[in-house]
Amino acid sequence: MFNLQEADKNAKYYKITQLNTPYSNGKMFVEGKVAVADKKINSSAEEASELGGFCISDYEHIFRWVIRGNYLCEVIIPDDTIIYKTESENGIYVSDKIILTNPLKMNDELATKLYKSSNLPEKSYFMAMTACCIQGYLKTAEKVFQDKVNKDNYEIALQEFKSFCKRREEEYGVPVFSLESIKALLNKFNIFIS
Secondary structure (H helix, E strand, C coil), rough: CCCCEECCCCEEEEECCCCCCCCCCCCCCCCCCCEEECCCCCEEEEEEHHHHCEEECCCCCCHHHHCCCEEEEEEECCCCCCCCEECCCCCCEEECCEEEEEEEEECCCHHHHHHHCCCCHHHHHHHHHHHHHHHCHHHHHHHHHHHHCCCHHHHHHHHHHHHHHHHHHHHHHCCCCCCHHHHHHHHHHHCCCC
């Protein structure tokens, strides 16, 4: 279970998403319009896929979601809606309805800014680093790598990199990075693997 606790709907929340472009499931977010989740929040969910609602975050955790789209948006929670904080240390909140405002186009500079303001668990940094590579934010990925990957954890970072890429490949049906690409990237960042 996710141990949902009601959160302050007037706090600042964020979502990285596609705007005005449908996702593969047909869902489309439009700036300033109320978006209603396909599945209501299920407070007794055991798996993330059963949770329902929209996942949103606060500013210090939004970097984790860099893979989700091409715009960083502020989120307004409609008056008739409750927002819940999950027990995740990744700052995950859920709400059945949201309104996206003040979109900023994602790019390497914005990704770096989000990274520098972030406070995530170690593995989440490795996933976000991989997401930055996939999105083309290579300066941000390199900065995360330099700051967070070291001789004691590079194998964990590599495993998270491979795992994250594999999930994306399964989701979209096309290779994201080959193992050779990962090795080349890690070699660029001065980590040499056999």
